[in-house]
Amino acid sequence: QVQLVDSGGGLVQAGGSLRLSCVVSGRTFSTAVMGWFRQAPGKEREFVAAISRSGYNIMYADSVKGRFTISRDNAKNTAYLQMNSLKPEDTAVYYCAARNTDIVATTTRRYDYWGQGTQVTVSS
Numbered sequence: 001q002v003q004l005v006d007s008g009g010g011l012v013q014a015g016g017s018l019r020l021s022c023v024v025s026g027r028t029f030s031t032a033v034m035g036w037f038r039q040a041p042g043k044e045r046e047f048v049a050a051i052s053r054s055g056y057n058i059m060y061a062d063s064v065k066g067r068f069t070i071s072r073d074n075a076k077n078t079a080y081l082q083m084n085s086l087k088p089e090d091t092a093v094y095y096c097a098a099r100n101t102d103i104v105a106t107t108t109r110r111y112d113y114w115g116q117g118t119q120v121t122v123s124s
Contacts, residue, residue, distance in 0.1 A: 002026040002113045006096040009118030012086055016122070020081040022096030022115055032102035034072055034079035035111060038092035038120075045095070047106040049081060057104045064090075086122045093117040 008020040024031055035050035049060045049070035058070060069082040079096060095118075097111035105111070 002028065002031055002098065004096050004098060004113050004115035006094065006115035006118045009094060009120045011121045011123065014086060014088055014122055014124050016086050017082070017084045018086065018120060020083070020094055020096070020118060022079040024077040024098060028077045031098040031100065031113065033099045033104050035097045035099070035105070036070060036081045036094060037097060037108060038094045040092040045108055048094070050104045050106065051079065052104055053102050059104050059106060083120070088122045088124045091120060091122050093119050
């Protein structure tokens, strides 16, 4: 059993920054790729970023490239999403996710475990 707890969301003005965290507990050795997704009201959950176990392979959605940075600390079983230059269109519930296979993926169905979500609201 694997549990993901994500946190760090909040209300921020456009241009501001937030750092999300995702702590993995339980059978942590079974998690490889860590990812972040987001879901705005009335929209489907969409890919944001993902990182392989080693940190060598990283992918970003085009909409966040150059503004968001994904990272992980395997010793702390924690993944992070540093979000800079935030825009109102970044407003959503952000979810961390993990998959057992160490291949970076961008679709929700590829992920095995999910956090409960943390709200990010960017005001204009």
